[in-house]
Amino acid sequence: MSIQVIRPDYNDPEKYYRLSDNFAGAGVSSGQLGEGWALAGTNAHNAVVYDAEAGSMSNKGIVADSALDDFSRWIMWKCDVGNIAAGLRFRIRIKPVDLATVYWHFGVVSDRSAGARPGTASEFFGFRVDTAVDGKVYGVVKSGAGTESTVDLGLATSAAWRTYELRLGSSAMSFYVDGTLTGSAPLTHLMTVAGNTPTTQMWVQNLNAGATRTVRITYLDLIAPTGY
Numbered sequence: 001m002s003i004q005v006i007r008p009d010y011n012d013p014e015k016y017y018r019l020s021d022n023f024a025g026a027g028v029s030s031g032q033l034g035e036g037w038a039l040a041g042t043n044a045h046n047a048v049v050y051d052a053e054a055g056s057m058s059n060k061g062i063v064a065d066s067a068l069d070d071f072s073r074w075i076m077w078k079c080d081v082g083n084i085a086a087g088l089r090f091r092i093r094i095k096p097v098d099l100a101t102v103y104w105h106f107g108v109v110s111d112r113s114a115g116a117r118p119g120t121a122s123e124f125f126g127f128r129v130d131t132a133v134d135g136k137v138y139g140v141v142k143s144g145a146g147t148e149s150t151v152d153l154g155l156a157t158s159a160a161w162r163t164y165e166l167r168l169g170s171s172a173m174s175f176y177v178d179g180t181l182t183g184s185a186p187l188t189h190l191m192t193v194a195g196n197t198p199t200t201q202m203w204v205q206n207l208n209a210g211a212t213r214t215v216r217i218t219y220l221d222l223i224a225p226t227g228y
Contacts, residue, residue, distance in 0.1 A: 008087065010223045016087075019080060019200055019222040023047075024058040033060065033074055040113070041072040050216060055161035059218035061097065062104070064206040071103075071205035075112045079197035083227035084108075084190065088168040090126060093219040095161045101208035103130045104215050106164075107140070108222075110196035115203055121145045123191035125173065127164045129156050132207055139166060139175030139182075143189035151175045151183035161218065 010016050021034055031046030032039070039046070041064075048061035064070050081088075092106050105116050107126010116124035118133060124142040129135070137156050142148035153164065153175060165176040172184040191198065200222055206213045 015226055015228050017080065017082070017222075017224045017226055019076070019220070021220045022057050023060045023217055023219070031060075036076050036080075037074050038077045039072060039074055041070070043067060043070045044072045045070075045212065047074075048214065056093065056095070056216075056218035059095075059216050061214040061216045062202050062204045064102070064204040064213040066206065066210060066212050068206060068209040071115070071203060073113075073115075074202040076200045079112070079199050081108055081198035081200065081222075081224050082193065083225055084168070084193055084198060085225050085227065086168055086170045087223075087225045089165065089221070089223045091163060091165040091219070091221045092127065092217060093161055093163045095216045095218075096129070096156045096158050097214035097216060098211075099135060099156055099158055100131055101206070102213040102215075103132070103205040103207055104128070104203060104213075105140075106202050106217075106220070107166075107200075108191075108198050109201045110191045110198055112197060112199040112201065115205070116140065116142055118148070119145055123189075123196065125166065125190065127153070127166075137162075137164065139164075139173070139185060141173050141185045141187065141189045143191060147189050149185035149189055151185050153177050153182050163219075 043065035045063040105128040110123035114122040137153040139151035174184045
């Protein structure tokens with residue numbers, strides 16, 4: 001007797017919220033992103049447009065301006081994640097341009113205006129680099145100041161495009177690099193929806209001065225069960 005495996009249809013808009021962006025098309029001429037993205041920050045900087053190259057589609061640079069602590073945050077215009085449950089996935093394909101004196105993260109925050117640096121009180125899950133700590137990419141599950149779990153995903157590199165992915169299971173969040181499982185974090189510090197407005201966010205911050213800081217992105221894909 002054969003066993004039929006029924007796979008979830010992530011493109012069913014009733015059961016799954018899906019935000020998928022290849023950062024081409026709308027807004028290219030003005031350095032903006034596509035529909036739904038809003039830019040804010042300190043001296044918030046328009047995106048920089050790049051042509052496709054090996055390892056990427058056409059892509060854009062998420063840019064922090066040149067003064068100390070200048071930052072740009074791109075956020076969905078409104079809270080876009082209404083349910084945080086097993087089955088949620090988040091994937092980005094990026095290439096950092098700058099590897100020193102920079103902070104960045106890509107993921108979901110509980111407060112659309114807040115960053116997610118170590119020691120801050122914000123809630124967040126996703127991917128983070130803070131060169132004031134070291135030069136590594138971390139998978140992060142964070143619920144407040146000093147209350148977070150991290151997975152070491154290796155040094156950030158400007159030499160090649162890397163795909164970082166997280167998958168939320170029933171007891172852990174698993175993190176992948178270029179399709180390979182690298183480690184898992186417990187859900188002790190996973191945010192809840194109650195009292196929060198979970199929002200997809202991309203953030204790049206300058207930790208020095210004198211030049212901009214850039215992370216290039218060619219692909220972002222968020223899949224979240226709606227709870228229906």
